[in-house]
Amino acid sequence: MHPVVARVTARIAARSAPGRASYLDRLAQAHREGPARRDMACSNLAHGFAGITGGDKDLLRAVRRPNVAIVSSYNDMLSAHQPMHEYPAWIKDAARSAGGVAQFAGGVPAMCDGITQGRAGMELSLFSRDVIAMSTGIALSHEMFDAAVLLGVCDKIVPGLLIGALAFGHLPAILVPAGPMSSGLPNSEKARVRQLYAEGKATREDLLEAEAASYHSPGTCTFYGTANSNQLVVEVMGLHLPGASFVPPGTRLRQALTEEAARRAVEISRGDDYTPVGHVVDEKSVVNGLVALLATGGSTNHTMHLVAVASAAGIELSWDDFSELSSVVPLLARVYPNGSADINHFQAAGGVQFLVHTLLEAGLLHEDVRTVAGPGLERYTREPVLVEGALQWRPGAGRSLDTDVLRPASDPFAADGGLRMLSGNLGRAVIKVSAVKPEHRVVEAPARVFTSQEAFGAAFKAGELERDVVIVVRQQGPQANGMPELHKLIPALGVLQDRGFKVALVTDGRMSGASGKIPAAIQVTPEAAVGGPLARVRDGDVLRLDAETGTLEAFVDPAELAGRELVDFPPDAQAWTGTGRELFAALRRAVGPADRGASVFGPIAASHFEGQFNQEVSR
Structure with a gap:
């Protein structure tokens, strides 16, 4: 080993x-x-095989x-x-x-x-x-x-x-x-059409045709x-x-x-x-x-x-x-x-x-x-x-049949895995670097803060982001709104990166397996909704995402950062209604942090919920 x-x-x-x-x-x-049906009362067991016909019923009835x-x-x-x-x-x-x-x-x-x-x-x-x-x-x-x-x-x-x-x-x-x-339309072509659509250079019909050819x-x-x-x-x-x-x-x-x-x-x-x-x-x-x-x-x-x-x-x-x-x-x-x-x-x-x-x-x-x-x-x-x-x-194959796709451990595409962890005064986060070119893995730039993909999209269309920028999208964690994936951000961020700007994303939301060429510090924990440092970031703060050293920092005096009022805390509960979202309120309150599985089960989630409840009561 x-x-x-x-x-x-x-x-x-x-x-x-x-x-x-x-x-x-x-x-x-x-x-x-052993099988509990063996010791079931007759009524219980009869309910268990009542819907079966033929020989299977006899086998279950005999518990054989x-x-x-x-x-x-x-x-x-x-x-x-x-x-x-x-x-x-x-x-x-x-x-x-x-x-x-x-x-x-x-x-x-x-x-x-x-x-x-x-x-x-x-x-x-x-x-x-x-x-x-x-x-x-x-x-x-x-x-x-x-x-x-x-x-x-x-x-x-x-x-x-x-x-x-x-x-x-x-x-x-x-x-x-x-x-x-x-296999349908190549994924690279699908991504190209998505980015053209984000730039206004492709129609909705062009986009739908590409998507339908991919998912077919x-x-x-x-x-x-x-x-x-x-x-x-x-x-x-x-x-x-x-x-x-x-x-x-x-x-x-x-x-x-x-x-x-x-x-x-x-x-x-x-x-x-x-x-x-x-x-x-x-x-x-x-x-x-x-x-x-x-x-x-x-x-x-x-x-x-x-x-x-x-x-x-x-x-x-x-x-x-x-x-x-x-x-x-x-x-x-x-x-x-x-x-x-x-x-x-x-x-x-x-x-x-x-x-x-x-x-x-x-x-x-x-x-x-x-x-x-x-x-x-x-x-x-x-x-x-x-x-x-x-x-x-x-x-199976004892060698790769296409080394452009799959390689032996003796001749890898990279010496380390595609996932890395980041940490710093903004908390801990995950970044997927396997699709991020080395020249894009370190970004230091002023922050622009949003609390929704829609607000980001409006700023992009208005031309407000044509510069080096670290996009912060907060209130996207498990307790805030269930931690949705934020893929609507990617085509626009790809456009900015292709225009030569240094661009990165920092969020307490998710990106999943489709994370692409943009350096993205995701699943930031503690999340903004529970008072994490991300809730204290302001527009213009200089942030540094460094996937090479594994750091995620805000260049703000520690005393000033700690003393800032928490913005958007707690999140707006009224916004979490409609489309069945109100049915999940209990899960949103009970869920544990991202680095512990974002789960509602077990002592980890329970202690996390208790701590956040006490924090809110004290406030």
Whole structure:
């Protein structure tokens, strides 16, 4: 093992020891009790199989066979989830062939940040992760099940499903994706049209044509955003079947992998193969997922999602762990927005199989882990194929088939990962530098402060930002308005940068996996809504974002900065209504800070809420 990877893993394990031990004790107790349906009152059990017909009912009634819960994010509006409408029937048939039964236990919501981008609905997006976790918990709470198959793909859906499943960590659980859509309009061309539209050089019809040519069919969007980062990360964590992440929908191989996931769920629910999800997700698998994220320049959303997932398994992951690993994990992939290729091109170049192969060879991944496919991560260097209609695995590519897209650890695109942490007198933040050219990674300029994307857009159109400038957009954190993504800022900021100005963004909001060429210090914590230093920044303050040294500073006398009145504090609660936002007020009050996963669960969120409540009362 690389010594830094070993040291960080050991530090996480030591820090997490009390919580992890308590979590594992709880799993052991739940497993000793066995399937709860075995001890249910007759009325309870009868309700559990009343809707089933045929032989499955007899099997459940006799409590003789494993029962697999299907929890799905299917809907037919979102391209990434539309292919899943056929999955439950496939899973039920496959589970039956393996000697088990499968029931559709429950659905979870799935929203698309691409649709809600820049609209009020986006302010529900981050909280939807925890709603999905709770919905998964409700589906599994009937205690009729021996294992679970979790159907989901995008942004908050996969972390939410996993957090919910970890609350029932004594059950084996396999995540099943839908795969990416076929390649459409190149992402670089889409970005070019977006920027032309921001400059007034392209019409709305031109823009809609470009977007429709990019997002054109069932499947995941093909850029390397949070959806595809989800798939890669959970596969390297051993929660998918090997090679499952990027097989397209509508193919026989996709169906075969889904059916095999159901059969495998039955197999690992009992006997010597028993593999509970709470044991698969351990300190080593969390580090493996983090290394894979860094090596590919993945979504910044995982600086929150991985922390929250780890916490659900009794593991305490910190941004310091991200930072230290990022310093030694090389950047091995160039997928848009970090390059011109899309995820299908990445897969063709060698995909997850080659990535795991080269990272294992470099000692950057833990091989000795449990996975849903069996012991050892070496299994994930193999790719699925159909041989005379039967699913088999064969060795994956031992070398990259396109070094412009995917490289070995011995010849990386960059010596360190695509994510870095910033800190200074404005707090802590995340920056994704894999798509930011070196000459743009240090910006020192006067601030211009906004509290909405709309206000920024108006200033840009009025020509007020034609200069070196650090754009501050605050009151965008979890407690302020649910932490929406702020992609409406990017085309205009790209225009300013292309005109030769030094430009940077500092915000307590999110940017996600589509963060591009603009240096952006995001997820600043503590956020402005709870009195963080960002609430004291004024127009004209000179700020410095330095991604090379990892600093984020306001050049303001410390006494003056501390003595300034907090602006826009607390945020305007009346603005957080409409489009269902008022329904989430309790979550907004209870959510923890970004560097602790921006979660409403557990002692971290509770203590954060208590501290902010006391602060507001004192004011």
